[in-house]
Each structure stands twice: as C-alpha cells, then as structure tokens.
Amino acid sequence: MGFSKKGALVAYILIPMILALAGFIILLYFLGMLNFSNYAGDEVCKLSVLTRATTPAAAQNFVPLKCFTKKICLTKSFFGECKEFAGEKNVERVRLPDDFDAAARKIEEANANAKYDCWRMMGEGKLDLFGNFWGVLGLDSKMGQSTCVICSRIAIDKSSFTEKELGDILGQVDINNYMETHQVPGSELTYVQTFSNSGTSKLVVVQGGEDNDKKMKNGLNKIFDDNKGSIPDAQYIESNYGEKLKSGNLQRAYVFSQVKKEKLGDVFNNLGDIGVSIALGAGMTPVIGKAAFHPYVLIPGLVVAAGTAGYAAYNTYIGNEAAGEYCGKFQSSVVNNQEGCSLVQGVPYDVKYINSICKSMQGNP
C-alpha cells in the first residue's frame, strides 16, 4: 500500500513535470517556426545597444554591438532566392502574394518594418551609442563624422517575376505613403507618428528652391563622382547606374547613422554628403532638438530618367524615402551636454553611396 502511495506521489509530481517540459519543447519548436532566431537576434542587439549606451565611456570599447545585418529576400516563389545574397547565410525569405496590389503592400510593409526595427533596436536614436569610439576609430566628432550600423538589407528575387510583373508591382510601391497610413505592429500609432513621437501623422514636405537644388546637386556630385564635372545629372546616372537599375540588381539597406556635435547648429550637414537633403529638411522645420521626420527631397527627374521606372521608383538610386531622425541631447550620454543626430534611412546597398554617409561601421555583416 505504501508502495502504491509512493507510485501515486511520483506520478503526481513527475507527470505534470514531464508534460510541462514537453509543452515547453513544443512551444520552443513553434517559436522557432515563427522565426524566433530573428526575434532573439533583435533582442540581443537591443541588449547590447543598451549595455553600451549605459557603460562609462572608458569601458565602452569592451562592449560590442551584437547587431547582425538582417538579410531579407522578397520572393514570389516558395523556394525563391535573391542572387544578391548568394553564398550568405541566415537569409530570411518573405513570400510575396500573387496579387500585384497585395505584393506592393507587402514590399512596403517589409521596408517600413525594417526601418522601424532598426530605429527601435538602436534606442530610437536617443542613446549615445558610439561614446568615445570616434576617438578610438580616429574620427573627429567635431568634424561630425558619422558611425553607422547596417541593420538590414532587402532584395527582391527578380527571377520569380517577369519584367512586366515586377515593373507593375514596384510601380505601386510607395513606402512613405505606407508609413503615413499604416500602424506599427502592436501599436496604435502609424510609422510616421511613431518616428515623430506622435507629433505628426504626415511627412514634412520640404519645398525645393534654387539654393536647395544647388546644395543637393553638390551633395550628389560628391556621392557619385568627384569628377562628374558638367555632365548632366540624368545622363550621368544613366551611364553609370542605368544598367544596374535596368537589371534590377539592386538592393536596399537600412542604415542607422549617428553623429555627435558639441553644438547642433549645422550638424545635419555632417551626416555625410547625403545628409544634404536632411539638412534641407531640418532647415525648414522648427523642431530641431526633438524627434522629427523628414523626407528626402532630391531631384525627382533623375530617377525617372534612369532605367525601368517601376524598379527605379522603388529602389530610388536617388533616394526619396523618408528617414527617421532624432536630433538633440543623448539621453544616455556620459559626457555632459553631448548632442548629436541619429538617422535611420533606406538607401541603395552601394559602396559609394553608403560610404558617403558612413565614415566608420560597426555591427556584424
């Protein structure tokens, strides 16, 4: 009888334990199915960002940013692959629906989420992430040289579409409009409201002008080629990048950049040459020092001139996608009154283009 009591006790304790363990394993399996590894990667990145931001400057060098560049392949076929990621591991495949309109929305969603995830992981730009790294890396914070993390790269599996299909889909892609009209997953706020701290639901429109155009053209010249000279912009883009645009062999990268400055003043000018457009936005907006949200305003004619309109419109070699931006005092700064600007922007994954923004990079490729 005593034996049966013992057996009952064992069963009473062990069976629930075994069931709980089995349930836990099943849960882990499904979490794995739900791309848990990516989620875990995001959280590890966020943790390392927080750790570094709250570490005294002297020890910041020992706290690496454990942020891996996400590789996202947008494809229509079940086993589709993006040739841009050939030979690379941990590529996340996002399936696009057959319906053109739905596929365009999915592309917008993937891009908007990539930008938002980057912004969120990097502490919404309010953390002093690179502390004294400027000095360590030989950069001069007074010069406003920016340090970057490439949060994600997004490519489209062109082989899963006909050229016409892809053109039709990409012609409908409007990431800015998506961010104005759609809510961030799990939030009541739209992407634009989230980036702008609920301040606005519409993107700030920056008007062009003779001075602005001149600044932009100067910036573009620096990005593309110092020796561009007097060749018309459209012709230059077409001859240098037309083939890339037509072949659709381009991918976007979501890049977080941060620059420090003792005085904010003209800091926007120092966010790399591409920051020219941001500088224009800042100049037109009376909320410097708070989180703001600005569109790039660059010569639209250049985009139209180059290659397939649909693809070019999406992958705008001359960017036209709004950037998340924060300018002001860093909340975690260990140096008193350390100010600067942070920016997350979608740009073509091109060496010259990205290097014009980033003088130094961190994070894992």
Added chain:
Amino acid sequence: MKANKKGDLLNNVLSLLIAAIGIGLLVFAVVKLYGVTVNQEEENAKNTLNVIGGKIKNLNDGETGKYPIQGIEGMFLTGWSGDNKERPDKCFLKSCICVCKGDVENYYFNSLEISKKCQEKGFCRDIDKEQLSIGSIIKAYEVGIEELKREEKLVNYITFPKNLIEIEIKKEKDLLSISIPV
C-alpha cells in the same frame, strides 16, 4: 516512518533535479552572456571570411562578381596558392584566403611576414583552386636616392577600411582572383 523517509528522498531528488536545471540554465545564461561580450573583431573577421567564401562558391568558372563587403579596421584580406611555400601552416596543403589582423603597411612586400601575421592572428579558409591571386594597389613610400617618393605599388593583400569596400572576384578554371575594381 519508512514512508516519510521515502518521501524525504523523493523530495531531495526533486530538489536536486530542480537545482541541476537551475544551474544548467545559469551556465547557459553565462555562456550566452560571454557570447555577447566576446571579441567582435574576431567574429566579424570570421563572418567576412565566410561571406567571401560563400560568394566564391556561388560563382561558376568564367564568372566575375563585384560585392560590397563590410570592412574591419586593422585587418586585411590575403591568400596563397597551394604551391606557395610561404603560406601559413593553417592553410595546410591547399590554396587559401585569410582575413588577418595586423598593421600590414609595415610589411608592404614581405610575404613571409604577412604569412606569419596570418598564422598568429588570422582566420583562413581553403579554396578549391590551384592558383590564387589577391591584389590591390597601394600608395607606398619608397626611399629614393634623392627624396622620399610615394608611388603606386601592387601588393598581395587588400586592406579593409572602416566602412564598406567593394571587391571583385573572378573565377577561372584553375585561377581565382580577388581585387578591388577600378
């Protein structure tokens, strides 16, 4: 009394089991935490080497590809053909590419010193080609008879910048070439 003893034993076993699980979780957390703080430079070097290796593998003979690669400050890319006797021991008998740490500019043309650097502080990967050519052009100071000159020189390594770099990989039947596109 006997039943109580058995009950105690069961309780003890369960406590031990829970303690073991707890310790296991703690060790797991510590290992994970260590992983977070482990030298990122080395990790980046391995990742970069893997990315380059993957791109090479993906190319067919006769194909050329240009790829943006994230640079790692203070590191360089180099490699040796299988028949090069100066290659580091860690390359064994095959051709290999290596991402190594070091101030390579002090060893402009000294292949043996570069090999030594890679043996000590480098990560290498076998390449399935008999001949390997890795090269870039640097501006090197050359001590002339009359003055210090800075001239362009071809070296058998590619120094990584702090930001992105584009490399060109050309795969032929028996030769693999890696260079910086002009």
